[in-house]
Amino acid sequence: MNQVFELTIIGSNSAVSTFDRFPTAQILQIQNQFILIDCGEGTQFRLDKFGIKKSAIDFIFISHLHGDHYFGLIGLLTSYNLSGRISPLHLFGPAGLKEIIDLQLKYNGAELRYTLFFQATTIEGNRPLFSNELFEVSSFPLKHRIDTTGFLFSEKPSVRRIKKEKIEHFGLSVEDIVSIKAGNSFISEDGHEIEAEEFLRPIIKPRSYAFCSDTKYFEELAEIVQHVTCLYHEATFETEKEHLAEKTMHSTARQAALTAKNADVGRLLIGHFSSRYKDLSLLLGEARAVFRNTDLATEGEKYEL
Amino acid sequence: MNQVFELTIIGSNSAVSTFDRFPTAQILQIQNQFILIDCGEGTQFRLDKFGIKKSAIDFIFISHLHGDHYFGLIGLLTSYNLSGRISPLHLFGPAGLKEIIDLQLKYNGAELRYTLFFQATTIEGNRPLFSNELFEVSSFPLKHRIDTTGFLFSEKPSVRRIKKEKIEHFGLSVEDIVSIKAGNSFISEDGHEIEAEEFLRPIIKPRSYAFCSDTKYFEELAEIVQHVTCLYHEATFETEKEHLAEKTMHSTARQAALTAKNADVGRLLIGHFSSRYKDLSLLLGEARAVFRNTDLATEGEKYEL
Numbered sequence: 001m002n003q004v005f006e007l008t009i010i011g012s013n014s015a016v017s018t019f020d021r022f023p024t025a026q027i028l029q030i031q032n033q034f035i036l037i038d039c040g041e042g043t044q045f046r047l048d049k050f051g052i053k054k055s056a057i058d059f060i061f062i063s064h065l066h067g068d069h070y071f072g073l074i075g076l077l078t079s080y081n082l083s084g085r086i087s088p089l090h091l092f093g094p095a096g097l098k099e100i101i102d103l104q105l106k107y108n109g110a111e112l113r114y115t116l117f118f119q120a121t122t123i124e125g126n127r128p129l130f131s132n133e134l135f136e137v138s139s140f141p142l143k144h145r146i147d148t149t150g151f152l153f154s155e156k157p158s159v160r161r162i163k164k165e166k167i168e169h170f171g172l173s174v175e176d177i178v179s180i181k182a183g184n185s186f187i188s189e190d191g192h193e194i195e196a197e198e199f200l201r202p203i204i205k206p207r208s209y210a211f212c213s214d215t216k217y218f219e220e221l222a223e224i225v226q227h228v229t230c231l232y233h234e235a236t237f238e239t240e241k242e243h244l245a246e247k248t249m250h251s252t253a254r255q256a257a258l259t260a261k262n263a264d265v266g267r268l269l270i271g272h273f274s275s276r277y278k279d280l281s282l283l284l285g286e287a288r289a290v291f292r293n294t295d296l297a298t299e300g301e302k303y304e305l
Numbered sequence: 306m307n308q309v310f311e312l313t314i315i316g317s318n319s320a321v322s323t324f325d326r327f328p329t330a331q332i333l334q335i336q337n338q339f340i341l342i343d344c345g346e347g348t349q350f351r352l353d354k355f356g357i358k359k360s361a362i363d364f365i366f367i368s369h370l371h372g373d374h375y376f377g378l379i380g381l382l383t384s385y386n387l388s389g390r391i392s393p394l395h396l397f398g399p400a401g402l403k404e405i406i407d408l409q410l411k412y413n414g415a416e417l418r419y420t421l422f423f424q425a426t427t428i429e430g431n432r433p434l435f436s437n438e439l440f441e442v443s444s445f446p447l448k449h450r451i452d453t454t455g456f457l458f459s460e461k462p463s464v465r466r467i468k469k470e471k472i473e474h475f476g477l478s479v480e481d482i483v484s485i486k487a488g489n490s491f492i493s494e495d496g497h498e499i500e501a502e503e504f505l506r507p508i509i510k511p512r513s514y515a516f517c518s519d520t521k522y523f524e525e526l527a528e529i530v531q532h533v534t535c536l537y538h539e540a541t542f543e544t545e546k547e548h549l550a551e552k553t554m555h556s557t558a559r560q561a562a563l564t565a566k567n568a569d570v571g572r573l574l575i576g577h578f579s580s581r582y583k584d585l586s587l588l589l590g591e592a593r594a595v596f597r598n599t600d601l602a603t604e605g606e607k608y609e610l
Contacts, residue, residue, distance in 0.1 A: 016384045017350050041380040042347040045322050065412040071380045075346040078372045079321045096412040103408055107370040107401040109451040146414040 004031050005155060005207045007230065007303045009271065010047065011040050012296075014214075014236050014250075015068050018275040021299060023068035026232070027052055028153055028209060030135045035059040036076075037151065037211050043072035044079055050300050055085060059130070061137070062093030063213055064148035070097065074104050081112055088115040092129055092139070094147055095120040121149045126224065131156075140224045142215035144249045150215070152225065155206035166199045207305050210265075213272050216245065217255035222262035230305045231260050232297060235270035238282050253283040257290035267305075271297030309336050310460060310512045312535065312608045314576065315352065316345050317601075319519075319541050319555075320373050323580040326604060328373035331537070332357055333458055333514060335440045340364040341381075342456065342516050348377035349384055355605050360390060364435070366442070367398030368518055369453035375402065379409050386417055393420040397434055397444070399452055400425040426454045431529065436461075445529045447520035449554045455520070457530065460511040471504045512610050515570075518577050521550065522560035527567035535610045536565050537602060540575035543587050558588040562595035571610075576602030 006029045013021035023040025027047075034056040036043070047054050054076065062070045070093070080089070091097070098118045105111065119129060123141035130137045134156055139149040162177055170188060172180070180186055180196045187193055210225040213234040225231050233256035237245045245252050253270055260268035268291050273280055280296050287294040295303075311334045318326035328345025332352070339361040341348070352359050359381065367375045375398070385394070396402070403423045410416065424434060428446035435442045439461055444454040467482055475493060477485070485491055485501045492498055515530040518539040530536050538561035542550045550557050558575055565573035573596050578585055585601050592599040600608075 015387050017353070022350070041377065042350055045327070045347060048322070065409075065414075067380055067383045067409070067413060071376075072346065075372055075376045082320050094412070096408075100405075100408055100412065103401075103405055104370075104372070107399070107405065107451070108372060109370075146412070 003155075003158070003204065004029050005209075005229075005305045007209065007232075007269075007305060008050065008052065009269075009297045009299050009301055009303075010043055010050065010052075011038075012271040012273060012299050013068075014234075014272045014274055016275060017042075019278050021273065022046060023071075024063075024213060024272060025072065026211070026297075027057075030153070030155065033058060033132075033134060035061065035153065037061050038063055038069045038213070039071075039073040039076060040068045041071040041075075044076045046299075054079070055083065055087075058087065058089060059137075060089065060091045060093075061129075061151050061211075062091070062097055063142075063150065063211070064144060064146055065094050065096055065100075066146065066214070069213070073097075074101060077101065077112065077116070078105075078108065080114060081110065085114045088117060090117045090119070090130065092119050092121055092137075092151075094149075123147045123149060142212060142221070143218050144214045144216070148214060150210060150212040150221075150224070152208065152210045152228070154208040157206050158204055160203065161201045162199050163201055172199075209305055212259075214250055216249040217251050217258065219262070222259050225259070225263045225265060227264055227266075229266045230269060230303070231263065231265040231267070232269045232271060233259055234272035235283050235287060236272050236274045238277075239286055241274075253287040254290055257287040257294055260287075260291040260294070266293070268294040269297045269303065270294060308460075308463065308509065309334050310514075310534075310610045312514065312537075312574075312610060313355065313357065314574075314602045314604050314606055314608075315348055315355065315357075316343075317576040317578060317604050318373075319539075319577045319579055321580060322347075324583050326578065327351060328376075329368075329518060329577060330377065331516070331602075332362070335458070335460065338363060338437075338439055340366065340458065342366050343368055343374040343518070344376075344378040344381060345373045346376040346380075349381045351604075359384070360388065360392075363392065363394060364442075365394065365396045365398075366434075366456050366516075367396070367402055368447075368455065368516070369449060369451055370399050370401055370405075371451065371519070374518070378402075379406060382406065382417065382421070383410075383413065385419060386415065390419045393422060395422045395424070395435065397424050397426055397442075397456075399454075428452045428454060447517060447526070448523050449519045449521065453519060455515060455517040455526075455529070457513065457515045457533070459513040462511050463509055465505045465508065467504050468506055477504075514610055517564075519555055521554040522556050522563065524567070527564050530564070530568045530570060532569055532571075534571045535574060535608070536568065536570040536572070537574045537576060538564055539577035540588050540592060541577050541579045543582075544591055546579075558592040559595055562592040562599055565592075565596040565599065571598070573599040574602045574608065575599060 010025035011022035025043040207229040235253035236250035315330035316327035540558035541555035
């Protein structure tokens, strides 16, 4: 599997920064496409720190308008202006986000010199947001104190390719290749009929990534993120603080794992840790007790999905 | 001189962050009062880094609405909410700042739990902004691409105190002290008349600090900042790039020094360095050639004024 589908954690803390952990931001790379998911304060500096080329980002998704998920956005957008960006940028988030950006740009006294395509998200059901030849994205409602959506990123099924060695061995013509790809069997020079399947490289199962932050636990979420390759789910608190999770509409590590288990996902990453936890092993342990294949979202780390 | 009047540089770069320099922010401490001047993105994290207690800040002054001077403000204001701040905060800046904050708070879905007093600055002449028993602040217009003000912070003349050893030696009563402070001479037990001056500690000349960022060079500025103890002046470019300074309405290091010289200030700090300069010695050299007592505004460093 040589096609890139890779997540880098830029910020893993909730609310303010503590213990050198910073507010939410992630980079999802799908082949040559870079997608920024949430953009807490200081994200642009941290992208520099982790050696991620900011100019490579063409898509930004913002889950909701609590500051630890978007206060770094306006800085990034205006920095693009300074660095001479001209390629368009696609931004998805709550409608108010556009209003906030426009107001700040107005007082900034300079217009963006690149095109910013904005599409408002909504908490009315699951919505397709974007699709190109490589991936598609949809949003789904979470349950938080203000309107919040999660995002589901799915690879497009790739066109099946013919094994290189078969092309050489049988001296296949372009016509042969088109025919085999269409599923037709091939008649070799010595008259044997060979099934198309023999020539084709194995099917790469499209991978998927679901981003869920911030939300309280609710059972139906597992249906939406069913079978994803990787689920990122916030895990702000330990189980003993479930009353706090309830009150602030966040989740415990155990609840994040419960959703992962019920959704039968490939792996779970937990993040958005409360500033009360310096040591995160308690949260990890509680999640793993329910869903074994859990890891901490660790800043600067890359996860091949 | 045991009364604190001290400047700490939090960010010294212009525009984006480079060479581990960050956008403009400074802390001026006058005795027990902490004043934040400008607040570029990430300021709250950097205050933590430098061990400055954010909760001690009761005054914030914002020079203008270019992002590298205020994008960190909303994060700081909302962090205060999370950390349970209840003491009021006094904020001074262009009128649009309040609009921007209010819009972001609206979508944040939570009100500030402390009182935020906002006073709009104006570029119409020099204006007194604030005064308490320790210091006073006024604003003055700079010449930049959008409405921008500088700020002048001045210590109040301190009440003259009586030397401790004199109180003990002569066994001064409260009435004696009041009388001496009022300038009356004192008659000792053996009948000698002693001038009030003999009892009083030396006059501490009130100190002053002028903050000038961002601005193009203009001669009249020197009159406004005449004789300040310390002048901070932006010095974005070297002299060879004066055409760029002209075009972007910034200053060269030489121009900053020229203002310092014409104003006959005590010392000059230059900052707001362009990201083109890794090594700042060229800028420092050009400034010192005109005004000897110049230093670079260096992040994390404290300057006793």
